[in-house]
Amino acid sequence: MSQQDCDLLIVGAGILGLAHAWAGVRRGLKVRVFERSDRALGASVRNFGQALVTGQAPGPMLDLARQSHGLWCELGKAAGLSLKQKGSLIFARSEAEEAMLEAFCAGRGRELGYRVELLRGAELRDLYGGCFAHHRAALHGMDDQQLFSREALPQMVEYLRGLGVDFHFSTLVRDVDEGIAQTTAGRFTARHIVVCSGHDYQTLLAEPMATLRPSVCRLQMLRARLDQPLDLQHAVLTGLSCVHYGAFADLPEAEAIRQEIRREQPALEAFGIHLLVSPTPYGDLIIGDSHDYGSDAQPFNTEAVDELLVDLAEHTLGGRLHVLERWQGVYGARGPGPFSVLRAGKGVTGVLMHTGLGMSVGLGLGERTVGALLGERDWPVASPA
Known part of the structure; x- marks a missing residue:
């Protein structure tokens, strides 16, 4: 076949690939994107669609999430995405979880400028007509955004096509x-x-990727509907997330939550479970998740995990759920940092996420990597300088 030329050729039409395509076309580059499937089917459409700033660890990930926040606002408006911008709610269900949220607000949250507020008393009781009044407190992350990934990714493709991306x-x-x-x-x-x-660590750049010793994380996910409809506009988490997310996990108060989990519900630690809930535009809720690490994503789900997820969600949301759909989430995990930018050869760069935070930081990472390719800035690194 005939030779085809472009300035920027991208392999993969997930969120990272589209982020790099957008960054390139915004700079006037001729961009081509290649995807082995007939549409994106990996991590970018199996997820919660949460673009979180609040949970990000201080340093590069927080910086990228803040940059991505502004880029999501811009892209959401330009591409007509259904982008929820009410923020997130992290509910404290126990004394240990409440102490964690209090400590974060008084310390790291204030010192590093996370835009958060702690809701208690009347403010908590007034949320959604009292649906969450049985919790002790809620941390409102005001900069967190959320979209319906399985619709947003195709919309982004069509928008980029309109800008000239092939x-x-x-x-x-x-x-x-x-x-x-x-x-x-x-x-x-x-x-x-x-x-x-x-x-996919085998098809392309297998040797340099192998040096990172990455793995794959498999997650159990659900789509469900409450028996009593709830017009949820926030992403929902609980204090369980504070032992998983870098903004909280290294704080002393997180250890009390870990001890509480081991004492009262050790299966949550065994299966890597913490609750995330995302509303869709249709009144349904995406619920998860568990974490199972290995070299490949095993195809077998455990019913006990789904039962734990439903129980957690029903308690947190204060209502009964009817499960509509089940699937496996999957993402690249456990490399040397939260992401890697591999300069694999002259003119060839690999960009990998080693966490499930691509929606939160991907737009910023694409912007910075393309900027580095063109000599505008330094290469992005996953660790503080």
């Missing part, structure tokens, strides 16, 4: 080298090639 779906990229991509649709050349292949 998409090649159902097209496998077999190999990349300096300026050249060998694909099932022929040979393409580009000034820059960026590989955003999610948790």
Whole structure:
């Protein structure tokens, strides 16, 4: 087939791939995106759609999430995304969880400028007509946003097409080298090639990726509907999340929550469970999740995990749930940091997430990586300088 030229060739049409495409086309580059499936089917559409600032660890991840917040606002308006911007609610169900939220607000939250407020008393009782009054407190993260990923990603593709990005779906990229991509649709050349292949560590850049020793995280996920409808506009979490998210997990108060989990519900730690709830535009709720790490995502779900998730969600939301859909989430995990930017060869760069936070930081990471490719700024790094 004939040679096709572009400035920026991207492998992968998940959130990282689209973020890099947007960053490139905004700079006037000719951009092509290749995706092996007929649409994005990986982590970027199996997730909660939560773009969280509140939970991010101090340092690069918090900086990227704050930058991504502004970019989501801009992209949401331009692409017509259904972007919920009411923030998140982290509910304290126990004394230990309440102490955690209090300590965060008084210390790190204030020192580093997280835009949060602690709701108690009448403010808590007034939330959603009293549905959450059985909790001790709620941390309102005001900068957190949320979208329905399985609709938002295709909308982003159509928006980028309108800006001139060429998409090649159902097209496998077999190999990349300096300026050249060998694909099932022929040979393409580009000034820059960026590989955003999610948790596929074998097809492209296998040797440099192996040095990172990444793994895959498998999650059990549900879509459900409350028997009594709730027009939820916030992302919902509980104090359980404080032992998972970097903004809280290293604080002394998080250890009391860990001890409480081990004493009262050790299965939550065994299965890596903490509750996340995201509303869809249709009144349904996306609920999860568990964490199971390995070299591949095993296909077998555990019913006990789904039962724990439903029980947690019903208690947190104060109502009975009817499960509509179940699936496995999946993402790349446990590399040397929360993300890696691999300069794999002249003109070839790999960008990997090692956490499930691509929606929260991906737009900022794409912006910074493309800026570095063009010599505008330094390369993004996952650890503080």
